[in-house]
Amino acid sequence: MPSKILIIGACGQIGSELTTKLREIHGTENVIASDINTRKLDLVNSGPFEIIDAKNFNAIKDCCKNHNIDTVYLMAALLSATGEKYPMEAWDLNMNSLFHVLNLAKGGNIKRVYWPSSIAVFGPTTPREDTPQHTICEPTTVYGITKQVGERWCEYYYKKYGVDVRSIRYPGIISHKAMPGGGTTDYAVEIYHEAIKKGTYECFLSEDTSLPMMFMDDAIKATIDLMEAPGENLTIRSSYNLSAISFTPKEIYESIKAQMPDFEITYKPDFRQAIADSWPSSIDDSVARQDWNWQHSFDLDAMTAEMLRALKKKYHTS
Numbered sequence: 375m376p377s378k379i380l381i382i383g384a385c386g387q388i389g390s391e392l393t394t395k396l397r398e399i400h401g402t403e404n405v406i407a408s409d410i411n412t413r414k415l416d417l418v419n420s421g422p423f424e425i426i427d428a429k430n431f432n433a434i435k436d437c438c439k440n441h442n443i444d445t446v447y448l449m450a451a452l453l454s455a456t457g458e459k460y461p462m463e464a465w466d467l468n469m470n471s472l473f474h475v476l477n478l479a480k481g482g483n484i485k486r487v488y489w490p491s492s493i494a495v496f497g498p499t500t501p502r503e504d505t506p507q508h509t510i511c512e513p514t515t516v517y518g519i520t521k522q523v524g525e526r527w528c529e530y531y532y533k534k535y536g537v538d539v540r541s542i543r544y545p546g547i548i549s550h551k552a553m554p555g556g557g558t559t560d561y562a563v564e565i566y567h568e569a570i571k572k573g574t575y576e577c578f579l580s581e582d583t584s585l586p587m588m589f590m591d592d593a594i595k596a597t598i599d600l601m602e603a604p605g606e607n608l609t610i611r612s613s614y615n616l617s618a619i620s621f622t623p624k625e626i627y628e629s630i631k632a633q634m635p636d637f638e639i640t641y642k643p644d645f646r647q648a649i650a651d652s653w654p655s656s657i658d659d660s661v662a663r664q665d666w667n668w669q670h671s672f673d674l675d676a677m678t679a680e681m682l683r684a685l686k687k688k689y690h691t692s
């Protein structure tokens with residue numbers, strides 16, 4: 375029997391590419407995409423799609439029952455920058471959606487859950503370099519608090535009720551298909567678009583702010599590899615550290631400039647600088663590498679080449 379999958383928040387930056395990949399693997403009819411809106415029409419029209427509010431337990435439950443869903447990927451969330459503007463909405467969405475899915479698994483309605491955490495679980499008291507898997511987590515953003523608490527609940531549901539929940543602490547994810555949804559690392563996507571469209575970019579972080587990042591293809595591969603790994607190999611049921619590359623705005627600028635010599639950047643840090651300053655600059659992901667053989671493929675220059683190639687095509691420039 376092929377796995378029947380529901381993706382909640384499928385129209386987002388990661389959800390949209392995850393949906394495409396899972397449909398390639400499991401068959402389009404076996405992967406139900408859902409979101410609160412239909413903003414990604416190509417995804418809505420390319421296979422089964424349902425409008426589902428992640429805060430509505432019965433809507434998720436009915437969908438799982440109607441489609442015999444065994445695995446749910448919960449990708450809906452309010453991200454770090456938006457969460458600081460709407461703290462109670464971030465708490466409400468990020469926590470209640472997770473409880474709904476965990477409770478469905480606890481009740482035997484579904485077998486497996488994927489829920490992403492983030493480097494936002496860390497805070498200013500966390501060791502900034504090579505941040506270990508097990509370390510101080512005192513997040514200072516509402517988003518980070520929801521992810522940290524969510525991790526604790528995931529581990530609790532695994533230990534107490536045997537729920538097969540799996541999770542990754544994503545770094546900033548960079549992609550050229552969907553735009554990012556209000557995070558602190560969004561600059562590393564916007565910079566490529568503006569380089570192609572205008573030849574200049576005003577960065578909302580300072581030039582020397584180093585943050586952990588990852589190209590989307592690596593993030594999707596990691597997600598699927600973790601979900602396919604034998605459960606007995608997994609030693610972490612809160613959330614795995616995951617790492618690929620770390621760079622500063624100046625370094626990504628130089629990587630682009632090597633291919634587009636006229637590209638220019640200016641820096642105008644805003645409220646997101648304080649969020650970035652509270653996060654690690656690099657992550658130790660040796661546990662993920664050991665438990666399920668995680669390996670990344672894209673370094674900064676390989677990612678830049680792929681981003682510029684795809685966006686030149688998108689904006690019809692040569």
Ligand SMILES: NC(=O)c1ccc[n+]([C@@H]2O[C@H](COP(=O)([O-])OP(=O)(O)OC[C@H]3O[C@@H](n4cnc5c(N)ncnc54)[C@H](O)[C@@H]3O)[C@@H](O)[C@H]2O)c1
Nearest residue numbers: 383385386387388410427428450451490492544546547555
């Ligand atoms: N993108 C990153 O760099 C990054 C980094 C770390 C962690 N994450 C985590 O990965 C997950 C996906 O992130 P993303 O970047 O794709 O986010 P996104 O903001 O691009 O997408 C989120 C999607 O959820 C949908 N949504 C919002 N409210 C909803 C609701 N009530 N019901 C159903 N759907 C709703 C939105 O319409 C959107 O399509 C989130 O949990 C996020 O915290 C992302």
